[in-house]
Amino acid sequence: MNDRTMKAVLFDRYGAPEVLYVGRVPRPEPAPGEVLVRVCAFSVNGGETAARAGRVRLLTGRRFPQRIGLDFTGEVAELGAGAAGVAVGDRVWGVLGRTSGFGSAAEYVTVPAGRLGRVPDSLDLVDAAALPVATTAVTALRDKAALRPGERLLVRGAAGGVGNAAVQLGQAYGAEVTALARAANLDFVRALGAHRAVDHRAVRPAELGRFDVVVDTVGTDLRTFRGLLRPAGRMVTIAFDSARPVASLGYIAASAIHGHGRVRFFSGNPVREHFDDLARHVVEGRLRPAVDTVFPLEETAAAHRALEAGGVRGKYVVRVDQSLG
Incomplete structure (x- = not known):
């Protein structure tokens, strides 16, 4: 198998959670100033379910396949030229920017270095995926x-x-x-x-x-x-x-x-300063992650279905990489 591809959650039409599937797409390469992150986990957000259902198609358009996933935790795998503030192997969390669209529901994601923060040592990366939002x-x-x-x-x-x-x-x-x-x-x-x-x-x-x-x-x-x-x-x-x-x-x-x-x-568009604040709140005991259920990547549709059913306590988290934590 071509090692320059990766698994990602995709959909080819708007609709119910069942339109989601795990396919393969090219693995991204970090541009100058960007970081390649090996994704451990991501959470499911209401904006993604609305986009998948086609309720905001004036914004998301009609080009398919489309991606999902807004936030993520993981490990820095590679640095683009000039990327600063993080190092290969760092445990990080982040949220894709407004102009990036969705796409963190995948094995790898690229993001500007300034849009990442370090996850406190006290947090497991799966639990930490409940907190970027x-x-x-x-x-x-x-x-x-x-x-x-x-x-x-x-x-x-x-x-x-x-x-x-x-x-x-x-x-x-x-x-x-x-x-x-x-x-x-x-x-x-x-x-x-x-x-x-x-x-x-x-x-x-x-x-x-x-x-x-x-x-x-x-x-x-x-x-x-x-x-x-x-x-x-x-x-x-x-x-x-x-x-x-x-x-x-x-x-x-x-x-x-x-x-x-x-x-x-407003819609969240956090940068490193926000993630530093987030980490400080966690370390000082003001904030703890609330994870309702953890789903495997292949059951992302079930996570969407559960969120749309209502009654979530905290976040539904999807685990991508079983070796990270």
């Missing part, structure tokens, strides 16, 4: 919302990948954290540090009270949850309603002009 929670709470000790924080989607990190970090930053999750996950989010855990299907939003900061990972009903903000409150969302993308994004944009409490929307 936690950089989004750090950015949301610290940079976008400027959360302060003593403030009231509402986390919507608190049991998910970004949500569980927001609960942990909100508590560590000194906020009073209310976590919205399914009934079956309430004990889980309490164990993460939530001061109040609420079944989102049993309580109307208006009954929750008022908050200084709302972190939304769901993307629907933004107007309703924006209405829970106190004066000078801040709302951050990392999602939009994929069933009504134009209207959803339009509302987010209009919130900066009409009424109080702008809805700040």
Whole structure:
């Protein structure tokens, strides 16, 4: 077999998780400033399931086969010319950039050296794969919302990948954290540090009270949850309603002009500084990985199916290389 190829998860048409399969593609070569990473594991994210289903095909287009995978952990295998800050053999984590698209669901991935960070020695690489998206929670709470000790924080989607990190970090930053999750996950989010855990299907939003900061990972009903903000409150969302993308994004944009409490929307685009922050939070005990289930690469479709079924506690992780850990 040609050793310049590798396994990767692909799909040839939009559809249900069953469209995913493991095929072979050319192994990438690191360009100047890039790093070739041998992938240990990656996690499954909502944006990927939406892309695979064709709900954002205006962005993803109609060229096939397409790839999946946004984040990853692994080991540096090769350095491109001029790549600095990491060395061959380093244990690293990263997230592909906005312009790179998907593609970490593979045996190897190339990424600019500045978009990688070193995984703390205390973490197994499989467990660590649950945390790269936690950089989004750090950015949301610290940079976008400027959360302060003593403030009231509402986390919507608190049991998910970004949500569980927001609960942990909100508590560590000194906020009073209310976590919205399914009934079956309430004990889980309490164990993460939530001061109040609420079944989102049993309580109307208006009954929750008022908050200084709302972190939304769901993307629907933004107007309703924006209405829970106190004066000078801040709302951050990392999602939009994929069933009504134009209207959803339009509302987010209009919130900066009409009424109080702008809805700040962003997608994670972390660089080394963010991963250094992430590692520091882990080492200081503020943040720990939450892995629901680990799937082998050949069962990536099952991981997508499980995420779409709802009820995840933390992250579904897919292990690519059994020899790394």
